[in-house]
Amino acid sequence: MKVRIRRWPRLLVILALLLITAFFTTLQYIEYEYANLQAEHYGHTQLFPMPQRVPLDYVMTGRDFIAGTSASERTDAWEFYHYNAARSDVIGALRALPDTRDVSCTARPYHFTVQHARVSIVIAFHNEARSALLRTILTLYHRTQRRHLHELILIDDYSDDGDLLPDMLNLKIPPFLRNFSSTSPTPMTLTKSSSSYFTSNSQAAPPTNTFSAPTEVTIKTARNTRRSGVIASRNRGARLATGDYLLFLDSHCEVNVGWLEPLLERLAIGEMAGAAGGVAGGAPIAVSPVLDSINAESLEYAASSKNLMGGFDWNLHFHWIPRPQSTQQSQQQEQQQQQEHYQAEAQESLASLNAKTAYLQQFGWERKRFSEARIHRDTNTAATAFKSPTIAGGIFMISRHWFHKLNGFNPFLETWGGEAIEFSIKLWLCGGQIEIVPCSRVGHIFRKEHPFHFPNGTDSQTTYLRNSKIIAESWLDAYKYFFYASKPAARDIPINNTHTQRSHQLKSALNCRPFSWYLQHVFPQLKYVRQSVHSDYLSMSCLCGCVCVCPCVLPNDDFIAFGTLSSGELCLHITNPQAVIERQLRMTSCFQNDITHWYLHRENAQLQASSGACLSVVTEMPTSATKLRNSTRSTHLRVVLQPCVVSADEHSQRPRSGNVGAARKRALSQRWLRRGGWLVHQQTQLCLDNPLSDVVVVSHCRNAAPSQLFRFAMELQRL
Template sequence: MICIILQSDLQLFFHQEQLNLCNKFIERTPDRPDSFFQYNRQLSDKINAVRELPITRHESCNTRRYSLPHYSRAKLSVVISFYNEARSMLLRTILTLINRTSEDYLHELIIIDDCSEDVGLLDNLKQLMRNLFTTKSRLTLILKRNQHRKGLIWSRNEGVRVASGNYLLFLDSHCEVNKGWLEPLLERLALNSSLAVSPLLDPIEPETFSYRTGNVLLKGGFDWSLHFHWLPRVLAELESPEMQYTSPAFAGGILMISREWFLKLRGFNPELQIWGGESIELAIKLWLCGGQIEIVPCSRIGHLFRPRHAFEFPPQFDQKLDSAQATYLRNSKIIAESWLDEYKYLFYALKPAAKQIPLNIHEAQLYDPILIKDGHQCHRFDWYLRHVSPELKLQHWSFSALGTLRNKGRCLHVESTFPKLELLLTSCFRLKVSQWHLHPETGQLSTESKRCLGVRNMKSPERPQLMLEPCVTGQVPSQRWQRRDTQLLHAETHLCLDNPLKNQLELSSCRPHAASQSFQFALEVGAQA
C-alpha cells in the first residue's frame, strides 16, 4: 500500500507543463480496443482531464446557502475501486473530484486497483500526483493494488477498513464530478446520521462523451429477480423536482454515508463475490434496519453508463454456466435468503436456476444477517413492501400465475432462432429460461418479451396450431386461456395444451389427470376472473 500527502491548495489549474505530465501518464495506457473498455477510449484520451461541464442542477441550488458541519467533524474519505479502467478516464475521475471538492472536507482518497492488466498504473499515478501537487499538508492519497482479482465488493470493504474519515463516498472510476456536488449531500447527512445519500447521476454517453442532464423524476428500485430498475418518481403536492427525495435503492455504486453507520451495518456483505447485487443488499439493509436512502438533485455527478460489463468474471463452480450470470445469481440468492423472508419464493419463481447454485457460506464468517437484524431490531421485508417500495409488492399481483411453466420436469421456453421464435421444452434450470404470466382478465399467456401464446386455424377443419404473436390489448379469442386445475384450456377451441411426445407441443382434447397436459407455474397467485 502506498500513502502520500498532497498539497493543501488542491485547486488545480492546468498549465502546459501539467498538461504534458498528464498526457505522458495517459500515453502509457496499454493498447486495447474500445470493446475492452466499453467506451471510446481514444476520445477519452483527447478530452481534458478537467473539462468544463454544463450546470445541470436547478438554478436555486446555485444560490442556496447550505448549513454544513465544521470540517473537523466532517472529514470525507473517498473510496474508488477499479479494474481495467483506461488511464484517462480514471484520471478524470480523480482530478475532477479534487478540483471540485472543498479541501477543508476532502480528507483522503483511497484508490484500489483490483489486479488490472495495466500493472504499472498505480506507480505512474503516484509519481504524477506528486508532480502535480507539492508535498504539503492536507489530502492523503492511499494507493493499493490487489495481488489477485478480489472484486469490487471486497475492494470497497477494504477501502473502508483503511479509511479514517467521518464520512465515506463510494465513487466509480468512470465519473466526472460536477461543481458544488458535496455541500447538498453533506447537509443532509449532518441533519440525519442514519441517512445514505446519492447525487443525481448525469449520464455520460460512452461513444461521444457528451454530458447530459439526469432525470429528476426517476428513483432507484429493483424487481423480484433482484435486478436494478429505474422507477418513476411521483411528486407530492407542492413538492419541487429539485428537492431531495427518498428512493428504495441507488444506482451506479455512488453513495455517501457516515462511516460509523456503515460499519454498524457491517458494510457490504463479504460473501457476495466480485460484482453484482451489493448495492441492492445494502439498500434493503439500510431501510429495514433504521436508515433511509435519499437522492439529492442539487448534487450532480456524471457517470458513464457502459452498454455491458467491460470485464470478465472468474469461473464459477459449474463451467457450463456463464460466469457473469452464475456470479450474479449466487449473489442474488444470498440476498434472497438473507433479507426477503417469505417473499423469497418470488425470486425463485423467476430465477429457478438459482436453486442449483451452492452458496458455500463460510461457517466462521463474521457477517451474519441474523445478528444484524437482532442488533438493530430490523423490520421484516413485508415492511419494506408496505412503506418503501409498494411498486414491488404490486408488481406481480396483477397476474393469476407467473414464472416458469413446467411439464414433466421440463419448462416451456421460447427460443429465438432468427428470424423466427420456436416453442420448446427445456431444462428449467438453464439460465434465462422463459418466464410466463397468466393475466386473470384477458386470459393471455405472455412472456417477458410481450409475446402471447395464441392459436390459429381455430375454426377450420385442420387441427388448430399453436403460435407466438404480439400481445393485443383487450380480450382476443385466439389468445385467451383458462386455468383448469393444472391444465391450460384454450377458451375458444376448448382444447388443452398438450405434450404427447418429448418436445412436441400441440392442442388436443382435454383428458382429466393426463400428465402430458399438466403444466405447473412456479407461482400461482390467484384465481382467474
C-alpha cells in the first residue's frame, strides 16, 4: 500500500505533462488550420507554415525498404555513393530540420491562385541510396500542402538496384504524412499505375476545367531499359507530367518547411505580369530555392547564404557567385512594385489575423510573431526574389507550358553536364528570366565528384566537354571562341549540324536575343577573366562591346590566339602610338588599364595590335652602337609596328608592279607562326625574344629559353 502511495505523485506529474503537451499541440493545430481557412473560401493560399514535428512512426518508416540494400553492407559504399550512405540509413526516414529562412519569410502569407498551382515533381536518379531517396520523398509529403502536390514522377535511370521501385511501390506510409490535409484515415500505399493514387480509396482525377483540393497524390514511375543519363530522364519525366508546373528535384534532397508557397507566389506574379503585357501563358519565369548544404560526410544540415546566385565561367562550368551590390540596387524598383502589391493585400491579411487572434485569445494564448509590424516586413530584401544568370544547382520550377515551348533540355546533351547552363541561357535569351527565392529552402547533398559511370565507355570530362561545345555552338555566337580559348581540346571533339540545328530553329521561332545581350544585361561579371597566376589577364571590356579606347573586336575562325601577350610577368604593350618608332614597343606590367591586346590571325599570319597596327621585323643599317651591343644576326633586325598589309589579291585590280612588290615584301615581314610557346617570324625563322626587362627583339630559337616563351591570354589551339 505504501508503494502505491509513492507512485501517485509520479503518475500525476506524467499525466500533467501529457495534458500540457496535448494542449499546446492542439493550439498549434488550431493556429495552422485557421491560417488556411480562407484558402478554401477565397481560392488563394495564405499559409503560415506549421512548426515541424516528426513522430516516431515517421522516423521508423521504411526500415524494411532501406534494409533491402543496406549501405552498411557495402565495402565500397563511399566510392559508390560519394556520401555517407551508412549514416543516411540510420538517421531515419525523416528528421526535423532547422528553419533557415529569414524571419520576414515566416511572418507573411503567400498569395496565388489555387486552381493553377498543381505541381508535378520530377525526380530522376541513378544508383541512389534507398534511404536518401525515401527521405527526399517523405519530406515532400510531410512539408508540402496536398492541394499543390499534384503528382510525383520517379525516373530510374537503369540503376543497379532493379528492385528499388517495386519495393517502394509496396511501401506503407503512415497517415500522419498527410500533414492534416487528407480526410481518409487509411494508410497510403504507393501503387505503380500512373493513373492511380497512393491510397486504396482512389477517386478519379478532377476535370481540368474545375478544381477540388485533392486528398491523394499521384505517383508515376518509369525505369529506363538502358542508361540514358539525367538529361534524357528529366525530359522523359516532363513528358509524363500533367500538372501546371514542373519542378525538377535531385534524389538526395530534403525540402524545408514552407518551401513551395514562395515559389508558387513568384510564378503567379510573373504570370499576371505577362498576361497584363499580352503574353499568352504568362512570362516564362523559372524560380529556384536557396539550396542549403547537407554535409556529405556527417549529413549535417546547414544554412546557405541567401546572397549567392548561379553563374559560370568561359569553361562553361557552373559556379556559385556572390550577388553584386549593383544588382541589388537595380532591383529596388521592382521590389517597390512588389511592396505595393503586398501592402495592398496586407490589410486583408491583417483583418484575417485579427479575427484569428481573437479566436486564439479564447484559449488565453496569442502569438506575437503575427504582429502587424512583421507582416509589413514581408517586402524586406531578405524575402524578395532576385535574378540569377543561371539556375541554382539544377533545381528549379517552371510552367509546364513554357518548358515544352522551349523544347525542354537539349536532347543532344549526353548523360550529365551543362543542361542547366544551356536551359538558363536559352530561357534568358528567349524572353524569360530566372530568379532565386530566398524564402524557399531546400537541403541538398553536395558531392565533390560524380559516383556514377558514363555510358559508351566515355569519361565525365569528355562528355562534359562535348556537351559544352554543343552549348557554345548553339547559343554563344561569336563568344564561343572564348570557350575554345579556355578549352582548346574541344575543337577536336566532333559534332554535326543536327546537334545545333534545333537550337537555331528555336532562336528564329521565338526571336531570341543575341548572347551579347545576355552579357550586357544578365551576366556582366563574365566579361573579366583571369587565366592564371602568371598575369595572363584578358580585359574583356573591349572585346565584349563596352565603350573603350580600342576597337571592339570579337574573335572568329581566323583567330589562333588573342588577348594580352605576356612573357614572364610582363606584357607586350604599345606605350605611345604617336611616339618615335623605337619607343613604341615595351614590356610592361600586365595590369595596366589600357594594356594592349594582340590578335594572331590564321589566314595571313599577322600579329595585329588592338590599335590596328601589325608587329613587323625590319632590317636596319648597323651602327657602332649596335655592333658593340651584339654581333649576332638579329643585331640588324628590329621588331617594330607597321600598318597592316592586306594580301595582294585584295589590292586594286590594276596595281603598279612596284607597289605590289613592296606590299608583298612588307606583308612577309608581318607573318608570325605559333610553335609551342614560341612566336616565330616566318621570313627569318627567328623567335620573338625578351632578353632585357623591357625590350623585345628577334633571335635564334633556343629550347627551354624562358625569354622566348610568350603566352596569349586566350589560345584557340593546342600548343
